[in-house]
Amino acid sequence: MNCLQTPYFLINKDFLDDELLKLKNALQSSWGNYIIGYSYKTNAFPWVINYFKKNGCYAEVVSDDEYNLAKSIGANKIIYNGIAKSKETFIEAVKNNSIVNIDSEYEIDWLDELEKGRYSVGIRVNFDLESKCPGQTQCGEDGERFGFCYENGELKRAIDKIQAKGIKISGLHLHKSSKTRLPDIYKAIADAAVEITDKYELNLDYVDIGGGFFGGLASKPQFIEYFSTVSAILRRNFNPKKTVLVVEPGMALIGAAVDYYTTVKDVKKTIRNMFVVTDGSRTQIDPLMTKSSYFKDIVRNGNEKRTELNRQIICGFTCMEHDRMFEVKNEQELLPNDQIIYHKVGAYTMCLSPLFIKWFPSVYVKDGPKISKVRDKWTDIEYKSRTIGDEK
Ligand SMILES: Cc1ncc(COP(=O)(O)O)c(C=O)c1O
Structure with a gap:
């Protein structure tokens, strides 16, 4: 190793293999029906995204550039999130049955281009995590800015507007970036998924709990702790045979x-x-x-x-x-x-x-x-x- 010209990064493939296997085993034993979307933003280095594609992961992308990058390596399993989509890639992704989670009002307007009764989308939920896990959120009292707010009725308004356009709500996206990465965060996420689905009588194909997990550190929570917590709560309202659990790890896999x-x-x-x-x-x-x-x-x-x-x-x-x-x-x-x-x-x-x-x-x-x-x-x-x- 000493002979290589520094500085350089070294990716340990054996380590990646082990972590990915641990993640798959934890999801398999706790819920069974799952999708892993590797978070491109965390590290979209070409070898890395190819590795996750080859290993059956979806590409979790949050911009038109990342979307085009995924397509350029032949990834056809895509989760399209975020606030930096382009209209063209958004429409294409919905038509190709990618998992597309709406995060902005203008995306709802873009749905007018789609034939009624044929397509579905997910929606990003903004719920008040700070009140459930005080001190653990990134922005504290200022609150988070992504998704449509549940508590003030914005989420319901957006859901009604999407459904009125003949588009099915197939999933909820509940990613949260926390300071602590503790299982408490995912308990709150699962609780919110159950409450919202129940209250708005949604019939979901997937619940996307996002990323933000620890991984590869013996002293920190393990994958199984997160997913057994989440699964126990989701089982109150969802059947693993019908509803897919989507996760979007980045740091936990590549960090x-x-x-x-x-x-x-x-x-x-x-x-x-x-x-x-x-x-x-x-x-x-x-x-x-x-x-x-x-x-x-x-x-x-x-x-x-x-x-x-x-x-x-x-x-x-x-x-x-x-x-x-x-x-x-x-x-x-x-x-x-x-x-x-x-x-x-x-x-x-x-x-x-x-x-x-x-x-x-x-x-x-x-x-x-x-x-x-x-x-x-x-x-x-x-x-x-x-x-x-x-x-x-
Ligand atoms: C929507 C979404 N999914 C997944 C992730 C990945 O998070 P992490 O790399 O902490 O696992 C992020 C990170 O900000 C994100 O915004």
């Missing part, structure tokens, strides 16, 4: 399966600190600058005698001062050519990081003992592609 390899390039001493400069960057593993710690390994190279230092600050290659990853306290000094490997960095990294100062790094896949390159480091050629005029 823990990816490592990021970097090398120490320089060590800089100032009167205040010891800075260890690497060829990696926080922009590539924490683009939203929210992480406070990393799963990581430090590999010190060679047999040189090293001094123990109170504090070393590990930094990235960019010219931003806050491109600092972590501190090493009371450890042997780091020297050029040492390696720092970050683990579990597959979610909201490879496909969210900016093209800032350096372009996208290489990506490798490890399958058993075999390591293959699945993307070459980007160069000025990829960076300038589709530029119009003045390309020299």
Whole structure:
């Protein structure tokens, strides 16, 4: 591994296989009738989306670009969510019997283009999770902005409007992004699905509980805890033989399966600190600058005698001062050519990081003992592609 040019991402295929199997087993034993939609936004790297397609997952997409990407790899099982659909792709997806969950008023207007009595759609529900799980939602008292609000009657109004156009409501989409990712969230989601279906007398083909689960971490809730909680509640109003349970994991599947390899390039001493400069960057593993710690390994190279230092600050290659990853306290000094490997960095990294100062790094896949390159480091050629005029 040491011989590969850093920085690079490494996708562990065996790990992915194990996690996906665990997820399928948990869904099979708790509900039986399920669909896994892999969340493209979490990491839409081409090898990754192809992997999930080959393994029977739907493509869960939230924009026309992601929709077209799914089609370009031959994915015909699509869940089309979000507020960035185009009219053309929306109509196409509904006509192709994709799972399409309406999230905006203008999508309801687009339904006028469709023949009455022939098609169905799902609808994204906005229910007040903060009151059910105080302190656990991302926006707290300000509330969430996606879907149609249940409590103020907007959801009912939207459902009536869709049905009046001769379009069946076939599913409810209840994805929530929480701070805690705890089973409580999914209990509230399942409760809402049961209550709404009952109150509005819906006859649903599917209940989509979204993503947002933990995965690949022994110390966190396991798949079976989420789905046994959800299934017990859904059974009050739904029959697994008739209603499909849809899940849309991203982080839970790809997060823990990816490592990021970097090398120490320089060590800089100032009167205040010891800075260890690497060829990696926080922009590539924490683009939203929210992480406070990393799963990581430090590999010190060679047999040189090293001094123990109170504090070393590990930094990235960019010219931003806050491109600092972590501190090493009371450890042997780091020297050029040492390696720092970050683990579990597959979610909201490879496909969210900016093209800032350096372009996208290489990506490798490890399958058993075999390591293959699945993307070459980007160069000025990829960076300038589709530029119009003045390309020299
Ligand atoms: C609609 C929808 N589904 C699925 C996901 C995937 O979430 P995660 O990667 O946390 O599993 C998200 C993330 O924001 C989402 O918005």
